[in-house]
Amino acid sequence: MNKDVRFSPAAYSAKLWAGEETPAAASAAGHDAMRDFRRLAEDVRTYLAQPRGETEEERREYNECLNRAVLGYGADRERILAVIADRLLRQRIHELPGFRHPYATLAEALFAEVIGMNVLELVLLKREGLEEIQVVGTSVFEVRDGVARPSAYAFESLREVERIQQNLVLYNNDRINPRKRWAEVMLRDGTRVTITGFGFTAKPTLTLRFYTVRRFELAQLSKPEYATISDRVRHMLLAVLHARLNVVVIGPTNSGKTNLIKALIGEMPDEERLVTIESRHELMLQRDFPAKNVIEYEVDEDDPQHRSAQAFKLALRQSPQRIIHAEIRDEDANIYVRACTRGHAGSMTTLHANALEDVPEAISDMCLQDGRGLNPERLTKRITEYVTQVGIEMRFAGGRRRLVRLAELYWADGAPAVREWAVFDEAAGNWRYPHSPSPSAAARLKLGAPLAGAAAWPELGAASALAPAQIPVPAQAGAAGLRKAGAWNAP
Secondary structure (H helix, E strand, O other): OOOOOOOOHHHHHHHHHOOOOOHHHHHHHHHHHHHHHHHHHHHHHHHHHOOOOOOHHHHHHHHHHHHHHHOOOHHHHHHHHHHHHHHHHHOOOOOOOOOOOOOOOHHHHHHHHHOOOOOHHHHHOOOOOEEEEEEEOOEEEEEEOOEEEEOOOOOOOHHHHHHHHHHHHHOOOOOOEOOEOEEEEEOOOOOEEEEEOEOOEOOOEEEEEOOOOOOOOHHHHOOOOOOOOOHHHHHHHHHHHHOOOOEEEEOOOOOOHHHHHHHHHHOOOOOOOEEEEEOOOOOOHHHHOOOOOEEEEEOOOOOHHHOHHHHHHHHOOOOOOEEEEOOOOHHHHHHHHHHHHOOOOOOEEEEOOOOHHHHHHHHHHHHHOOOOOOOHHHHHHHHHHHOOOEEEEEEEEOOEEEEEEEEEEEEEOOEEEEEEEEEEEOOOOEEEOOOOOOHHHHHHHHHHOHHHHHHHOHHHHOOOOOOHHHOOOOOOOHHHHHHHHHHHOOO
C-alpha cells in the first residue's frame, strides 16, 4: 500500500457508488441497505395501520380497503399504493442508497413488502372459479369447484407466510404471537381469512375462503349448467317451503348448502319476517335481497353479551315467522328446538352429521349437554317430529354440487327413520324418487302447497285420504297458525 496516499471518505464513497468496492464491502453495504429498507417498511406498515377517518364508518371502510388490498382487489391496491407514495413524498424519500429492487419505484417495493401476497399474487391472477387458497407451511393449494389441488406456486420460506399473517392481523387491530397463535379476518363481502401460527399448528397456515355465493334462483339450480337439483326436486322443495315444514341441511364445507338455503329464501315472500343467526355473516340477505323483511344476527360465543343465546332471546321477541340458523351448535340447540316447537314453522338450520338418520340424535345429544333432566328418547322423538321434519343432504357428486338426498324424517318403532323422497344416483347421473310423502306429510303438503305438491307428486293431486280435520300439526302452532302464511297457502 502506498503510504503517501491518504484515506479520503469522499473518495471511498465515490468508489462505493461506482461499484468498485470489495466483495466484502459490497456485502456489508447490501446488508445495511436491506436493514434500512426493512426499517422503512416497518414505518410504512405502522403508518398504514393507524386509524383514518373522522367517523367510525370511515375508519371501518379504510380498514376494509387495507384488507381488500392485501387480498388482491385492484382498486383498493391502487388506493393504498397512493397512500404509500404520498408518505414517501412527505418524508422526502425517493430512493435508499445501495438498495436494489425489481420495481419501478421505491413505493412499489414497499407496497410489495407491506401489502403484497408474494407468490399468492400469481394465484390471484386466475381468480375465476377460485373458491379457496390453502397455505400449509410453504405449500399452497387451490380450491376450485370444491376440489383442492396443489398449486404450481410455493413460498420460498416460512418468513414470507408469517409476514402476510402479520400484515393481515395488524390491519384488523388483532395480533398473532406466542400468547395468541391464531386470528380470523372477515371482510364485508364474506371473504374469510383464518390464520394459525407455530405452537398451535405444526406449521404456520393461512386459509383464504372467498365469498363466491351469489343470488341463485331455485329454478337456476335445476338448469343443466348447475344441475344441483332436478326440476321435480325443485317442486318438492317449493312444496316443503309452502307447507312450512322445518328443514335441516347437512353436508361438508363447499357442498352448496349456502347456495341452496339462499335460493329457498329467495322463494319466500319479501314481507315474511325472517331472522338469521350466524357466527359470520355469509348469507348476506340484506345485500342480495334488500326488499326482504329480515334481521341478521352475527353472534360471538367469546362475548357473553353477544352469544347465540342472547341473539335467540332477542330474536324471539322480534316476531319472526321463520328462523334461519346457520349452524346448530351445543350452546343453542335447546333454544332452537324450543323455537321450532313453539310456532316458528318453516325454519331452517344446518348441522354437521354423517347421514340424515343421525341428525335427530345429534341434536338431542347437544340439548342434553346443558345438564337438564330430560328423557333422551322423548327428546329425540320430539326433535324428529317437530325440528327435523325434512332433511336435505348436500355433497359434491358427479363433478357438481348436488342435493343427493331429500327425505322426510319421522318416528317409528322407538327410533328416528328416514323416508326418501329423492336420491341422486351417481352411476346414472340423475335422481330417482323412491317414496311419496307419508299420509301425515301429504296432508300438510296438500293444505299448504297444493300446486307445488301436485307437481312434485302427481298422486297428491287426487283427493286426499285425510280430511282437513285429521291433518297432524304441532300443538303449539295449531291449524290456524299454518293458514297464516298468506300467499303460501291455499285460500
